[in-house]
Amino acid sequence: MAAAIVFDHVLKEYPDGTVAVDDLSFEVREHELLALVGPSGCGKSTTLRMANRLVELTSGRILINGEDITQVDTVALRRRIGYVIQHVGLFPHRTVTQNVATVPQLLGWDRARTRARVGELLELVGLDPDHYGRRYPHELSGGERQRVGVARALAVDPPVLLMDEPFGAVDPVGRRRLQAEFRRIHRELGTTVVLVTHDVDEAVRLADRVAVLSRGGRLEQLAPPVSVLSAPASPAVADLVGSGAAVRLLSLGRLERADLAADAGTADLAIGPHLELGAALDDVFAAIAQAPDGRVPVREGGAVVGVADADTVVTALHRVTAAAS
Numbered sequence: 001m002a003a004a005i006v007f008d009h010v011l012k013e014y015p016d017g018t019v020a021v022d023d024l025s026f027e028v029r030e031h032e033l034l035a036l037v038g039p040s041g042c043g044k045s046t047t048l049r050m051a052n053r054l055v056e057l058t059s060g061r062i063l064i065n066g067e068d069i070t071q072v073d074t075v076a077l078r079r080r081i082g083y084v085i086q087h088v089g090l091f092p093h094r095t096v097t098q099n100v101a102t103v104p105q106l107l108g109w110d111r112a113r114t115r116a117r118v119g120e121l122l123e124l125v126g127l128d129p130d131h132y133g134r135r136y137p138h139e140l141s142g143g144e145r146q147r148v149g150v151a152r153a154l155a156v157d158p159p160v161l162l163m164d165e166p167f168g169a170v171d172p173v174g175r176r177r178l179q180a181e182f183r184r185i186h187r188e189l190g191t192t193v194v195l196v197t198h199d200v201d202e203a204v205r206l207a208d209r210v211a212v213l214s215r216g217g218r219l220e221q222l223a224p225p226v227s228v229l230s231a232p233a234s235p236a237v238a239d240l241v242g243s244g245a246a247v248r249l250l251s252l253g254r255l256e257r258a259d260l261a262a263d264a265g266t267a268d269l270a271i272g273p274h275l276e277l278g279a280a281l282d283d284v285f286a287a288i289a290q291a292p293d294g295r296v297p298v299r300e301g302g303a304v305v306g307v308a309d310a311d312t313v314v315t316a317l318h319r320v321t322a323a324a325s
C-alpha cells in the first residue's frame, strides 16, 4: 500500500510573519522516495510537517491519495503516516518491543498479532528481536535507536513515511550502513517516502528524485539524482551540489562495456585485481587508482571483456550525464 502526495500552491506563513514556504507545488509519486534538500532554513521541515499537519498550512492544498488532508481527522491522518525524526523520540521507559508496538496497541490489535508484527519489523531493520526486544532506549547505540524509530514508524504499514534528517545523529560509518539498509527496506516495502536532508550525498544515494528548495520553500529543481548533479537547473542548485558533483556522480554510474578501452594492451589479464561489468564507477576509480599501471581487467561472468583505465571513467561519466540531460 502506498500513496501519492500532491502539494498544490502551498503557502506557510508563521504567526510572526515569516513566510517559510511560498506557493510550492509538486507531486510525490506513489512508491517513490523523494528527498527534499536545500540550505538551512529553506523550509524543508515546514514542508514535511505540513503533510501530517504538525504544521497547518496557511493556504493551498495537500492531497494524499487524492484526499485533502484538512478534511481528515488529524489523529486518523497521523496513524496513516509514519514519521521519523533525527532524535527519534522513543519512549524512554518503554522497551524496544513496547515502543514498536505503540500504534498497533492504540489500534487495538491483539497480543499475538502485535508480537508477530514487532518481531517482523525488528528483523526488517536488522535488530534481533530476542536480543533487543527487552532493552530500553538508553541501552542502545544511536544507530540502533534510529532503527527502532524506523520500525515504530512502519508498524502499521503506513502508505506514507515522512523522515526528517533520520540519520543525522548517527556517525558517518553507521550512517552509510543505515542508508543502505533503508534503501533495501524501501525497495522491499514500496512505501511512499519523503526524506528531508541537508546532506546532498544522502539525497542522491537514497532518492528516486530530488527536490531542491531555496529560501522561502521555492522549488528550484525536481529531478532524478543524476540530473540534479549533472544539469543543475539554476545557480542555487549548482551552489548546493557544488564542486563535489562529479564525485557524487561516480557513485551513481555503473561500468558498461562501451566505456572500456578499445585496446586491451599487454596487461596481464588473468591474475591480480579485476572489476566486473556493472561495478559502481567510484569502485572503478578506486581500483584504477591503486593499480600500478592504472589499468584493471574487467570481467563479465568470469571472462575478461576489456580493460578499465582513467579514460574509461571519463567516458562513463559523459555517458551517465548525457543520458540524464
Ligand SMILES: Nc1ncnc2c1ncn2[C@@H]1O[C@H](COP(=O)(O)OP(=O)(O)OP(=O)(O)O)[C@@H](O)[C@H]1O
Residues within 6 Å of the ligand: 014, 015, 016, 018, 019, 020, 038, 039, 040, 041, 042, 043, 044, 045, 046, 047, 198
Ligand atoms: N514556529 C516558527 N515560527 C516562525 N518561524 C519559523 C517557525 N518554524 C520555522 N520558522 C522559520 O521558517 C523558515 C523555514 O524553517 P524550516 O525549519 O522549515 O527550514 P529547514 O529547511 O528545515 O531548516 P534546517 O535545515 O535548518 O532544519 C526559517 O526561516 C525558520 O526560521
